Amino acid sequence: MDALILLVPLALFLGLLGLLFFLWTLRARQYDDLDGAASRILFDDETRRDPRSSAR
Amino acid sequence: MSSLGRIAPAPAEAVSPATVACAHCGAPLAPGQARFCCVGCEAAHALVSGLGLDAFYRRREAAASGGTLRPAAEPPATDFAPLARAEREDGVHGLELMVSGLTCGACVWLVEQALAAEPDVLRARASLSSRRLAVAWRGPNARANDFAALLARLGFRVAPWSPACLRATEDEEGRALIRALGIAAFGAMNVMLVSVAVWVGWDMGEATRAAMHWLAALIGLPVIAVAGLPFYRSALDALRARRANMDLAISIGVLATAAMSLSEAVRNGPYTWFDGATALLALLLAGRVLDRAARRKARQAAAELLALQEGSVALLQPDGTTRAVPVERVRPGDRLLVAAGERLRLDGVIEGTDAAEALLDTSATSGESLPRRFAAGDPLPAGGVNMGAPFRLRVTAAATDGSLAALARLLERAEQAKSRFVSVADKAARLYVPVALTVALGTFLGWWAGLDASWQEALVPAVAALIITCPCALAIAVPAVQVVAVGALFRRGVLVAAPTALERLATADHAVLDKTGTLTEGRPVLLPDPARDPASLRAAAALARASRHPLARALVRACPEAAAAEGVQEIPGAGLRRGAERLGSAAFCGVAAAPDEGMTLYYRAGSAPAVAFRFADRLREDAGEAVAALHRLGLSTELLSGDGTEAVEHAARMTGTGPWTAHASPEAKAARIAALRAQGRRPLMVGDGINDATALALAHVSVSPAGATDLAQTASDLVLRGEAGLAALPAAIVVARRAQRIARQNIAFSLIYNVVAVPAAVAGLATPLVAAAVMSSSSLIVILNALRAGREPHAWTR
Numbered sequence: 001m002d003a004l005i006l007l008v009p010l011a012l013f014l015g016l017l018g019l020l021f022f023l024w025t026l027r028a029r030q031y032d033d034l035d036g037a038a039s040r041i042l043f044d045d046e047t048r049r050d051p052r053s054s055a056r
Numbered sequence: 057m058s059s060l061g062r063i064a065p066a067p068a069e070a071v072s073p074a075t076v077a078c079a080h081c082g083a084p085l086a087p088g089q090a091r092f093c094c095v096g097c098e099a100a101h102a103l104v105s106g107l108g109l110d111a112f113y114r115r116r117e118a119a120a121s122g123g124t125l126r127p128a129a130e131p132p133a134t135d136f137a138p139l140a141r142a143e144r145e146d147g148v149h150g151l152e153l154m155v156s157g158l159t160c161g162a163c164v165w166l167v168e169q170a171l172a173a174e175p176d177v178l179r180a181r182a183s184l185s186s187r188r189l190a191v192a193w194r195g196p197n198a199r200a201n202d203f204a205a206l207l208a209r210l211g212f213r214v215a216p217w218s219p220a221c222l223r224a225t226e227d228e229e230g231r232a233l234i235r236a237l238g239i240a241a242f243g244a245m246n247v248m249l250v251s252v253a254v255w256v257g258w259d260m261g262e263a264t265r266a267a268m269h270w271l272a273a274l275i276g277l278p279v280i281a282v283a284g285l286p287f288y289r290s291a292l293d294a295l296r297a298r299r300a301n302m303d304l305a306i307s308i309g310v311l312a313t314a315a316m317s318l319s320e321a322v323r324n325g326p327y328t329w330f331d332g333a334t335a336l337l338a339l340l341l342a343g344r345v346l347d348r349a350a351r352r353k354a355r356q357a358a359a360e361l362l363a364l365q366e367g368s369v370a371l372l373q374p375d376g377t378t379r380a381v382p383v384e385r386v387r388p389g390d391r392l393l394v395a396a397g398e399r400l401r402l403d404g405v406i407e408g409t410d411a412a413e414a415l416l417d418t419s420a421t422s423g424e425s426l427p428r429r430f431a432a433g434d435p436l437p438a439g440g441v442n443m444g445a446p447f448r449l450r451v452t453a454a455a456t457d458g459s460l461a462a463l464a465r466l467l468e469r470a471e472q473a474k475s476r477f478v479s480v481a482d483k484a485a486r487l488y489v490p491v492a493l494t495v496a497l498g499t500f501l502g503w504w505a506g507l508d509a510s511w512q513e514a515l516v517p518a519v520a521a522l523i524i525t526c527p528c529a530l531a532i533a534v535p536a537v538q539v540v541a542v543g544a545l546f547r548r549g550v551l552v553a554a555p556t557a558l559e560r561l562a563t564a565d566h567a568v569l570d571k572t573g574t575l576t577e578g579r580p581v582l583l584p585d586p587a588r589d590p591a592s593l594r595a596a597a598a599l600a601r602a603s604r605h606p607l608a609r610a611l612v613r614a615c616p617e618a619a620a621a622e623g624v625q626e627i628p629g630a631g632l633r634r635g636a637e638r639l640g641s642a643a644f645c646g647v648a649a650a651p652d653e654g655m656t657l658y659y660r661a662g663s664a665p666a667v668a669f670r671f672a673d674r675l676r677e678d679a680g681e682a683v684a685a686l687h688r689l690g691l692s693t694e695l696l697s698g699d700g701t702e703a704v705e706h707a708a709r710m711t712g713t714g715p716w717t718a719h720a721s722p723e724a725k726a727a728r729i730a731a732l733r734a735q736g737r738r739p740l741m742v743g744d745g746i747n748d749a750t751a752l753a754l755a756h757v758s759v760s761p762a763g764a765t766d767l768a769q770t771a772s773d774l775v776l777r778g779e780a781g782l783a784a785l786p787a788a789i790v791v792a793r794r795a796q797r798i799a800r801q802n803i804a805f806s807l808i809y810n811v812v813a814v815p816a817a818v819a820g821l822a823t824p825l826v827a828a829a830v831m832s833s834s835s836l837i838v839i840l841n842a843l844r845a846g847r848e849p850h851a852w853t854r
Contacts, residue, residue: 004264008250008271012246012275015242015246016242018242019239019242022238023235023238026231026235026238031231032185033183033184033185034185035161035184035185036161036164036183036185038161039162039164039184040161040164042161043165
C-alpha cells in the first residue's frame with residue numbers, strides 16, 4: 001500500500017500535465033483549422049522565399 | 057504502384073492527351089478546346105508554372121476542382137489598400153482576406169507559396185476551414201491590391217474579411233465548450249482510475265477506501281464545478297424564464313450526484329458516484345462540441361457567400377475622379393458613380409444634372425423580371441441592379457438608416473419571435489424533469505420514512521434514480537441526430553444555419569415559392585434561336601467580354617469559349633464597338649426596335665443584317681422537378697411573386713405550382729405568410745429577394761436558393777448552395793423528416809431504458825458500475841441509431 005502514496009499522486013500529476021498541455025494547445029488556437037492542419041503535414045518543402053527578406 | 061512515375065516523373069503538362077477537363081480549373085472542355093476552357097485558365101496555368109508550383113496540379117484532390125478555380129473575367133473591383141493595417145513593426149502592413157475556392161490542402165499550399173514567392177511578403181497563412189488568409193508584407197499598403205489581383209489570376213475569389221466572417225469563425229462559446237470537454241474527459245478518466253479500485257477492492261481497508269473516496273472528490277468536485285458551467289448557465293436561463301429544458305435536467309442530475317457522493321465520502325459509504333457525474337459531463341460535452349462544429353461549418357460557408365457579395369462603392373470626388381470606399385463610410389449627400397451591372401447598396405436619387413435616366417433591374421426588391429426605367433429625381437430602391445449606362449447617384453440615406461437597414465432591423469424582431477419555437481428535446485425535458493424529480497423524492501421518502509434508513513442512506517437510491525433515469529441518452533438523442541443530418545446536408549450543398557431549422561423543416565406542410573430568382577435563375581439567359589448563325593454568337597461574345605453589362609455577361613456565359621476581342625470601345629448606355637462591328641441597343645445598331653422586345657441585344661458587322669439576341673429570366677432546369685417532388689412529399693405549393701400576371705402564370709403552369717399571386721408587394725407577401733400561420737398552417741417560404749426577406753423571417757421555416765441577396769440569406773434558416781440547385785430542397789425535407797423520426801425513436805428508446813433501470817435504482821440495487829454500464833450502453837445505441845440519419849435519401853425521386 002505504501003507504493004500508492006507515491007504512485008497515485010504521480011499518476012495524477014502526469015494527467016494534470018496532459019490537461020495543461022491540452023489547454024495550452026487550445027489557447028494557441030491549434031484547433032481552429034483542423035482541415036488545414038491535416039493536409040499541411042504533407043507539404044514537405046520549405047517556403048520558397050527570397051534570401052533578402054528575414055526568416056519567419 | 058507508382059515506381060514508374062518515380063523514375064520518370066511526368067511533368068504536369070504531359071497529362072494524357074485525351075484529357076477532357078481543363079488543365080487548370082478542371083471544368084469539362086468543350087469540343088475544339090485542347091487543354092484549357094478559357095484564356096483565364098491558360099494564364100493562371102502559366103502563372104503557376106512560372107512560379108515553379110506545378111506540384112499543385114498533382115496534389116489537389118480531383119473531386120475538389122471542377123470549374124471552381126476558373127479565373128473571373130475582370131479583376132476584383134474592391135480597393136483593398138485602405139483595408140491593410142499597419143503592424144507594430146515599421147513599414148509592415150497586414151491584410152486579412154476571405155478566399156473563396158480554397159477547397160483542399162493543395163489550394164492552401166498554392167496560395168501560401170504564390171504569396172511567399174513575392175519578395176516583400178513576410179508571412180502568408182491560409183486557414184482551410186475558415187477560408188481566411190492573413191498576409192503581412194514590408195512595403196506600402198497599395199501592395200494589397202497586387203496580392204488580391206494575384207489570387208484572382210490564380211482563380212480564387214477574394215473579399216475583405218468581413219465582420220460576418222469573423223462572427224462565424226470567432227467562436228468563443230465553441231472554444232469554451234472544447235475547454236470544458238477537455239477538463240471533463242480528464243476528470244472522468246482519473247476519477248474512474250480511483251473508482252475502479254473501489255469497485256474491485258472488496259478486501260480494501262476502511263481507511264484506504266476513505267482515502268480513495270476523498271481522492272475522487274478532490275478530482276471530481278472541481279471538474280464538476282468547471283466543466284458543467286455551460287449546462288448550469290443554460291439551466292439558470294431556463295429557470296429565469298420559468299421553463300424546463302434538457303440542461304436543467306442535466307444540471308440537477310450532476311449536482312445532486314456530486315452532493316450525494318460528498319455525503320457518501322463523509323460517512324465513508326461503499327461507493328461514491330463522482331465517476332458517473334464526470335463521465336456524463338464528458339459524454340454530453342462531446343455531443344455539444346460535435347453539434348456546434350457541424351453548424352459552424354455551415355455558418356462559415358454562409359458567411360463566405362455573403363462576403364463575396366459585399367463590396368465597395370465608387371465615391372465621386374470633387375475633382376471628378378472616383379475612389380472606392382466601403383459602403384459604411386458614405387454619408388447622405390455624397391455622390392456615387394454606379395457602374396453598369398452594379399447593385400445599388402444605398403438609397404438615392406439620380407443626380408439632377410444628368411438628363412439621363414436609369415434602367416434598373418429591380419427583381420430583388422419588387423420581383424419584377426423586366427428592368428424598369430427611372431427618370432432623374434426619382435427615388436431609386438437600394439438593391440436594384442443597374443442594367444443601363446453608368447449614372448451618378450446622390451445618396452439620400454447612410455447605410456445605417458437606409459431602407460435596407462430598416463428592413464434588417466425588422467427581420468431581427470421577426471427572428472426573435474421565431475426563437476420561441478420549442479424543440480422536441482425540450483418538449484421531452486418538460487415532461488421528464490418533473491417526473492424524474494418526483495421519482496427521486498418518492499424514493500428518498502420511501503427509504504427514509506418507510507424503511508427507516510438514515511437520510512444519508514436514503515439519499516443514495518434517490519440520486520441513483522435521478523442519474524440513472526439518465527438525462528444522458530435523452531440529452532444526446534437529438535444532438536447526435538442533428539450532427540449527422542446537418543453534416544449530410546452540408547455535403548449536398550444545403551447549409552443549415554438555425555439550430556432548430558431541421559425540426560421545423562420536417563413539419564412544414566405548405567410551400568410558398570417566390571418566382572424571380574427562386575423558380576427562375578434570377579439573371580438574364582440567352583434564349584436559343586435556331587435561325588441564328590453560331591459564328592455571329594461567337595463574334596458577339598468576343599465583343600461582349602469587354603463589358604460588365606449584365607446582358608453582355610449573359611452573352612459570354614452562353615458562349616464561354618469565345619476569346620476576348622482586342623480594341624473594343626464601350627459607349628456607355630449604347631453598346632460596344634470595334635471597327636465596323638457593333639453590339640448594343642437597337643438604336644446603336646441602326647435597327648428599328650420592336651416596342652415590347654424585353655431584353656435584347658443586337659449585333660451588326662458592317663453592313664450585314666443585324667442579329668438579335670433575346671434574353672429572358674429562364675426557369676431553373678430543376679424547378680418543375682423540385683415542385684413535383686414537394687407535392688409528392690405532401691406539401692401544397694403556392695407561387696407568390698411581385699412580377700406581372702403573365703410571367704407568373706407562365707411560371708406556375710410550367711412548374712405545376714398550385715395557386716399563384718402576381719403583383720405581390722413585400723407587405724402582401726408577409727401578410728400572406730402571417731395569414732397562413734393564423735390558419736394553423738406551417739408555411740415553408742422559399743425566396744431570394746429583398747422583397748421576400750420579411751416573409752422569410754415570418755415563415756415557419758425559410759430557405760433561400762443559390763444567389764440570393766444577403767438580406768434574404770440572413771433571414772433564412774437554410775441556404776442552398778449553387779451546385780445543389782432547387783432539387784436539394786425536397787431532398788433536405790426528406791433528410792429532415794428522417795432525422796425527426798430517428799430523434800423520436802431515440803427519445804422513446806431512452807424512456808424505455810428508464811422503465812427497466814429506474815425500478816432497480818429505486819430498489820437500491822444500482823451500483824455506480826451498473827449506472828456506468830446503463831449510461832454508456834444506452835448512449836451508444838442512441839448514437840448508432842443517429843448515424844442512420846446521414847444515409848442517401850432514395851425514396852423522394854420516385
